[in-house]
Amino acid sequence: MDTIEIKNLTKDYGNKRGIFDINLTIKKGEMLGFVGTNGSGKTTTIRSLMGFIKPTSGHCFINGKECWKNASENAKNIGYVPGEIAFPDLKTGNEFLKNQAEFLHLKSGDYANEMTKKLQLDTSANLKRMSKGMKQKTALVAALMGNPDIILLDEPTTGLDPLMRVAFMNLIEEEHHKGKTILMSSHMFEEVQESCDRVALISDGHIIDIVSMNDIKNRPCKDYKIEFLNKEDFKKFMELGFNAARVQKKYNQVTVNIKNDEINVLFKELKGLKVKFISEIPYTLKRHFDEVLKVENN
Amino acid sequence: MSVIEVSHLTKDYGSKRGVFDISFEVNKGECFGFLGPNGAGKSTTIRHILGFSKPQKGSIKVLGYPSFKKYYKFLNKVGYIPGEIAMPAGLTGYAFIKMMQDLQGVHNKKKLDYLLDLFDLKPNVLSSDTKRMSLGVKRKLAIVVAFMSDPKVLILDEPTSGLDPIMQNNFINLIKEEKKEGKTILLSSHIFSEVDATCDRIAIIKDGKIVSQFVANDLKHATKKFYEIYFKTKVGYGKFYDKYKKTPFLKILRNDENKKMVFVEIDDKNINTLINILNQYDLDYFTNIKETLEDYFMKFYKEDVSYKGAF
Numbered sequence: 130m131d132t133i134e135i136k137n138l139t140k141d142y143g144n145k146r147g148i149f150d151i152n153l154t155i156k157k158g159e160m161l162g163f164v165g166t167n168g169s170g171k172t173t174t175i176r177s178l179m180g181f182i183k184p185t186s187g188h189c190f191i192n193g194k195e196c197w198k199n200a201s202e203n204a205k206n207i208g209y210v211p212g213e214i215a216f217p218d219l220k221t222g223n224e225f226l227k228n229q230a231e232f233l234h235l236k237s238g239d240y241a242n243e244m245t246k247k248l249q250l251d252t253s254a255n256l257k258r259m260s261k262g263m264k265q266k267t268a269l270v271a272a273l274m275g276n277p278d279i280i281l282l283d284e285p286t287t288g289l290d291p292l293m294r295v296a297f298m299n300l301i302e303e304e305h306h307k308g309k310t311i312l313m314s315s316h317m318f319e320e321v322q323e324s325c326d327r328v329a330l331i332s333d334g335h336i337i338d339i340v341s342m343n344d345i346k347n348r349p350c351k352d353y354k355i356e357f358l359n360k361e362d363f364k365k366f367m368e369l370g371f372n373a374a375r376v377q378k379k380y381n382q383v384t385v386n387i388k389n390d391e392i393n394v395l396f397k398e399l400k401g402l403k404v405k406f407i408s409e410i411p412y413t414l415k416r417h418f419d420e421v422l423k424v425e426n427n
Numbered sequence: 428m429s430v431i432e433v434s435h436l437t438k439d440y441g442s443k444r445g446v447f448d449i450s451f452e453v454n455k456g457e458c459f460g461f462l463g464p465n466g467a468g469k470s471t472t473i474r475h476i477l478g479f480s481k482p483q484k485g486s487i488k489v490l491g492y493p494s495f496k497k498y499y500k501f502l503n504k505v506g507y508i509p510g511e512i513a514m515p516a517g518l519t520g521y522a523f524i525k526m527m528q529d530l531q532g533v534h535n536k537k538k539l540d541y542l543l544d545l546f547d548l549k550p551n552v553l554s555s556d557t558k559r560m561s562l563g564v565k566r567k568l569a570i571v572v573a574f575m576s577d578p579k580v581l582i583l584d585e586p587t588s589g590l591d592p593i594m595q596n597n598f599i600n601l602i603k604e605e606k607k608e609g610k611t612i613l614l615s616s617h618i619f620s621e622v623d624a625t626c627d628r629i630a631i632i633k634d635g636k637i638v639s640q641f642v643a644n645d646l647k648h649a650t651k652k653f654y655e656i657y658f659k660t661k662v663g664y665g666k667f668y669d670k671y672k673k674t675p676f677l678k679i680l681r682n683d684e685n686k687k688m689v690f691v692e693i694d695d696k697n698i699n700t701l702i703n704i705l706n707q708y709d710l711d712y713f714t715n716i717k718e719t720l721e722d723y724f725m726k727f728y729k730e731d732v733s734y735k736g737a738f
Contacts, residue, residue, distance in 0.1 A: 166591040166592065167563055167591040213562070260465060287589055288589045289617075290463075290464035291617055291619070291721065291728075292728055293464070293465070295725075316591055316592055318592075351712075351714075389711075389712065392710050392712065392713055396702055396705050396710065396713075400702055400706045404702060406652065406695050406698060407715070408715040408717075409715055
């Protein structure tokens with residue numbers, strides 16, 4: 130049984146808005162990234178998992194328990210950071226976290242304290258006056274303090290400054306290493322690329338593609354862009370018959386697609402030619418999804 | 428000619444907060460990037476430029492006018508997006524646009540329609556109350572209002588924070604067009620890709636001080652390159668490492684025996700030497716690690732976070 134299972138889930142808000150026939154499973158201990166533009170259906174999917182939304186059709190399950198019917202029971206195992214954070218009407222971050230701890234019947238606040246330290250969060254600050262980053266950190270501590278097995282994060286890093294984003298992502302990756310099952314939506318390809326095991330792309334309420342990061346990182350071929358110092362050497366190289374993905378004659382530049390075990394052949398041939406620079410063009414998640422969308426649109 | 432001129436600006440709020448001896452200028456037709464985390468002093472500097480705050484020391488000029496004393500001389504030539512958007516209550520999006528047009532004294536329908544289309548602001552959204560708009564819509568409306576009078580100078584405080592990648596891309600294209608028209612732009616942002624794509628010069632601000640100011644292209648076209656070289660065998664790895672660990676032109680910055688990997692720094696002018704050397708080895712994989720704007724930025728903040736990046 131997979132920890133999170135979404136089967137043919139549809140929530141139709143009319144005017145083509147909503148999510149349509151979503152199928153997605155997340156295994157225990159897996160971290161899945163969820164990318165897509167605003168309004169593409171990321172939040173609706175996550176809210177369905179929390180049992181906040183009754184599906185038009187289809188089902189979703191957490192640990193085998195249907196989400197809408199078992200919302201309160203499921204919630205005990207889930208740490209959730211919503212996309213737009215609204216705190217209850219309490220004075221300080223401390224008061225809020227204490228409330229949460231009571232609600233979760235926590236005996237100790239040790240883990241919460243450890244996290245606030247790591248995030249350098251001043252919990253004595255006024256809840257209403259907190260900056261976006263502080264609110265986000267407070268929400269994360271509240272979500273994780275009960276040590277839940279499942280973590281749902283709705284754009285947790287949007288609007289954070291670069292330093293806070295690093296601190297935030299480090300903490301989430303630690304949870305991942307502890308074996309938690311995590312679903313995280315994001316705008317930033319770089320971020321999910323670094324931390325997630327698999328990534329799903331959603332567009333207009335439909336899942337367009339799901340890709341394993343291992344497949345992105347360990348491709349059988351690599352692209353190298355090479356610029357030569359002179360026309361002659363560029364021409365000599367072009368005659369060798371490497372698979373050229375892109376040629377820019379004007380700059381004596383060529384991008385060649387090389388099988389991983391051909392790298393020594395490439396260096397052998399480059400010996401004696403005057404190279405200005407050589408650089409790998411990495412195959413990124415963004416490039417993968419751009420190509421998927423291009424096929425989709427044609 | 429410098430359109431925005433900040434010289435030795437200091438505003439001390441106590442407890443080390445504020446800005447201290449900040450100097451930079453933004454020339455006509457230039458986009459100047461302002462990078463720093465929250466609380467570093469970006470907004471404080473920007474608010475001084477607009478004449479909202481009085482400097483304790485130093486001076487600021489916009490279009491030749493001193494900011495605090497003569498702000499009324501230039502405000503109608505400046506488009507501004509504040510870091511936190513607060514809109515007057517009880518107005519629809521349309522009413523807000525009309526109010527701002529009247530204040531700016533410019534009604535440029537063509538530009539307005541172009542911007543509304545670019546940021547996908549539809550009539551059903553614009554006829555609703557600004558209070559009920561999502562954060563993203565408010566941000567987009569603020570961008571439209573700042574650009575719609577076609578001002579000569581644009582001062583943008585984290586303009587795209589929270590917008591999705593497509594809208595961020597549209598924003599980047601807009602900035603490029605405005606630059607072509609000779610507009611002068613100051614852009615404070617967290618988003619490295621955005622600053623990378625638009626800015627000619629960049630300043631990094633930390634604890635109220637500018638710690639680095641540089642031409643964006645210098646970073647992009649740096650001739651110093653970093654490569655990861657993975658060897659097929661431990662023997663090959665060991666041989667390479669022993670032979671070149673003390674070579675001046677080929678600096679080994681990091682090495683990992685288990686991965687059979689060395690991480691080297693080399694200047695472009697020595698790349699052919701490296702190729703010739705590598706020819707004598709059996710390689711598994713070879714890749715370059717680019718120093719991005721983010722890497723460069725993080726260097727200045729290294730002591731504050733446990734940074735696990737390439738350097």
